[in-house]
Amino acid sequence: MEKTNKSIPMGFILLGFSDQPQLEMALLFVIAIFYILTLMGNTTIILVSYLDPKLHTPMYFFLSNLSFLDICFTTSIIPQMLWNLSGTDKTITYIGCIVQLYVVLGLGSTECILLTVMAYDRYVAICRPLHYTIIMHPRFLKQLAVVIWVSGFVGPLIQSILTFQLPLCTHHRVEGFMCEAPALIRIAAVDTTFVETELSIASILYVVIPPAFILASYGCIARTTLRMKSSEGRWKLFGTCGSHLMVVALYFGTIIAVYIQPKNEYTLKQSKFLALFYTVVTPTLNPMIYTLRNKDMKGSLRRLLDSNKSSRHI
Template sequence: MKGTNASTPAGFILLGFSDQPHLEMVLLLVVSVIYILTLMGNTAIILVSYFNPKLHTPMYFFLSNLSFLDLCFTTSVVPQMLWNLKGPDKTISYTGCVIQLYVALGLGSTECVLLTVMAYDRFNAICRPLHYGVIMHPKLLQQLAALAWISGFVESTVQTILVFQLPLCSHHMVDDFTCEEPALIKIACVNTTFLENELSIASVLYVVIPLGLILVSYGCIVRSVLKIKSTEGRRKAFGTCGSHLIVVVLFFGTLASIYIQPKSKYTQNYSKFLTLFYTVVTPSLNPLIYTLRNKEAKWALRRLLGRDPS
């Protein structure tokens, strides 16, 4: 691998939509705007959750973690993407590609676990309201957050080592916007069946199982909510879970499409748009979804902006 990389000091070429320069100019503008909104929105969520005592709750503790994660995730990908979109130079250094894959994969895996933890929090809030404060105590919150972050980067370490041990083809042209694992596997010059099987196992552990646990949690939540006699009570209960469920559908839906989709020749451009969606669009939507659907968050945000001093 070292010999192959030494002959190509530029590292890798991220093709993106290099065959469609007009589309790249449109994407440059759109991605730039969305990135700025992502930075502003997620930073606002973190500040609001930290400075407002009313939001010092388990839900906002995990939401702050999610916002910080989204800030890091989008920043690990978007600046390099914007640089490649603005001109003919599509290169990323070998070291840069390793770091990008490691960080983005680690943060993506962490988000899978974190969203599952957030579903567990909502399950306890709705199904065990009398014991919620005892169950979701501060020490457990820290342990669950640590579990999400550590497990995500353990998985990323394993995957990154396996990918960059592959002897890659000399052209080093990655047919994507980022150093995505499926795209890197495609330019290997050896049989990659083992790594593809390993990636399938990782997808089950970090996508299928977490999604299954989330669905089970929401099955229990729906059953509990339907037992509430008051319409207002039902509406409030569903309201506290609706934002999280929308984020789960957006994130896991696109992730599953990329990592679990069947192989076919016509899916590469489709995969690129999916990559754009879950690396650029989803992190910008998360704070919007949570603030628009939550009165407490909207009130706290107005106070932070100085529009509601009461």
């Protein structure tokens, strides 16, 4: 039976893929590339949405929030991950682990809520177009943004406190590449039923209910869209909503697989790769999905580049 450490530990060892050094070196290069692309892509969306008055709409307001959130989310994880992958030092300080756990949970929960609100925005725009400007007015958007960010960090605060109150095993070896609640709960030296139950409730609130609302919103959108007589209009709406649905499927699909599935030795190894997907790959794909499938965004980016070239020639 593992010994319990009731004192505050100096830090934790993030095992990650330490048993596969060749894989770690490959991941170091790949993750660094993805991180650079994430920063470039999401920063571009924020700048284009801000600089082009034509994009000062609720949809791009929420998209800018999503891009900013993805930048914060990856920055809270990837630098530490790259440091651990680059050498034999796999440690993270106790305070650093607390901060990372809370920030990652908070930003992840905020993204779940934000993606749900983005679906609601599309629902209002398509199903209630005459009331859209009245409902989604600028003041309400700012208030909604505050609610999204605050509510995203409330639940994770409780989860973080409960997790770090658990007496831990003396080895402090975390089976993962970042401080996540499931991995930290597994190294507890006491019964964790209560904390696991709380995590399950939080998972339902943030990971199960939002996709249900999103599917309900798109059910209404699909019904309204199919009633349209113009096939061109239908395809345009499907294209606009398709980008958001792809992002939702990528994000929630991997999150559900990590937090909802039953845990055993096989799924623990699988969870590492799934966690890599939603922490590294998805934030990189989001701006690509929205820009490549969005004529307004591509047009705005082209106009800004053309105006920049023209100003240089003057």
